Amino acid sequence: MASTGELPPAVLDAAIGWLVKLQSGTADAALHAACQRWRAADPVHEQAWRQLQWAEEDFRLLPAGSAALACDTLIQAEQLRSGRQGRRRALKTLVLGGSVLGLGWQLGRQRDLLPPLTADFRSATGERRQWTLEDGTRLTLNTRSAVDLRFSAHERLLVLLRGEIHIDSGSDAAYGGTRPLRVRSAQGLFQVLGTRFHLRQEEAATLLSVSEGAVALPEVSGRATTAQQAARAGEVWRITAGKAHAVRDAAFDPAAWTDGVLVARQMRLADAVAEIGRYRSGWLRCDPAVADWRISGVFQLGDTDLALAALGEALPLRIRHYSRYWVMVEGAR
Structure with a gap:
């Protein structure tokens, strides 16, 4: 039997379509019978159907508040082309199946519906937000992003929890510029060397794009960062677990x-x-x-x-x- 990640997209689409129809509020015995025939026609059909059912069951176990937050952006969804409105619950189930429970396929970008609500800085879907920090650093968050701020007498640390940021580093005049500015992502700690740069947290990597100055890369394969391991202006780097490599001819402009x-x-x-x-x-x-x-x-x-x-x-x-x-x-x- 195929794993979740191997399920053909067309089969998943068909399973979703059946679920939406059956939860439309107008499903009759003939429709249920047709769905049963589709499931019986191929073991992969049945597997896709069961994955959706498992997602729905887990959705019922979520705290009511979490479910409400995750579904907030879908509450005003319009009718399907058929004009039926009863698919709201099905859509919520499908979204949460991908966002909270980590099913093997992606239902759009809905895994990101639950932001780190305790983050010091965060942005909603479609938002770009900007702040000027106490050291003069300008911080811009892209869509669906979250950052924690951990400033002390000894360092300035930003923690990228999710999404994408642009940083224009400040002089930190109040401390005479003695506190290093660092940014931590899931792949490591980046040392800022007086710069403007972008940092993006991907699923298993961090994408760094430097517009001005330089950013020292995290340790790679256990070796301390050297001067040669710094990203310079105009460079784009992708950092994964234990590896860092320059990105040539990027398919899109990270900035x-x-x-x-x-x-x-x-x-x-x-x-x-x-x-x-x-x-x-x-x-x-x-x-x-x-x-x-x-x-x-x-x-x-x-x-x-x-x-x-x-x-x-x-x-x-x-x-x-x-x-x-x-x-x-x-x-x-």
Whole structure:
């Protein structure tokens, strides 16, 4: 039997469709029988169905407050194309199945619906927020980001809990510039050397882009950072567990989000769609059949519907809006 991660996307889509129909409030015996036939037609169909059922069962066990927070952005979802409204509970279940319980497939970007609520600085979906810290450092958070601030008499430490930040380091005049400025991500500690830079926490890596100055990289494979292991202005680095490597010919501009745009350079369509999805609530998905198509251009992140429409103009695509919160990007037929 296939693992969750190996389940074909088309089968998952079909299972989700059946679940939505059955929870629409108008399902009759014939519809239930049709679903049973679909499940019996292939063991993979049954596995996909069971995964959704497990997600639903776990959803019932969540604290009411957590469930409400996670579902807040979906409360106003519109009708499906059929005009039925009873799929709200199903959508909540599916979203939480990906966000809280860590199922093997991604339901859009909904895993990020529960932010670290105790973070000192945080941003919601689609937000860019900026603060000036006590040392003069300007901190900007991109969409769905969270940062903790840990300043002491000896150091200035920022902890990137989630998402993406831009830092324009301050002089820390009150302490005579004696306190080092550091940023910690899941992959290690970055030493700031008077700089402007971007740091992005990915699922298993940290992406560093330096606009000015330099940033010393974390220890790699147990070796202390040397002068040669510092990222310089104009460089992009990806740091994973025990490895750091420079990124050549990046498919997108890591700093462009500060201007509210995605600048894509021969970027995989699926990656571009996922990037746009970071700025909108709900489930945005790219059909695997067109996932490897390449896209170049500048796309507005402040209006993701406009960005998706621009994708459809640049490539032969169809943007299917099942609802405001459920969108599929497919090849035009």
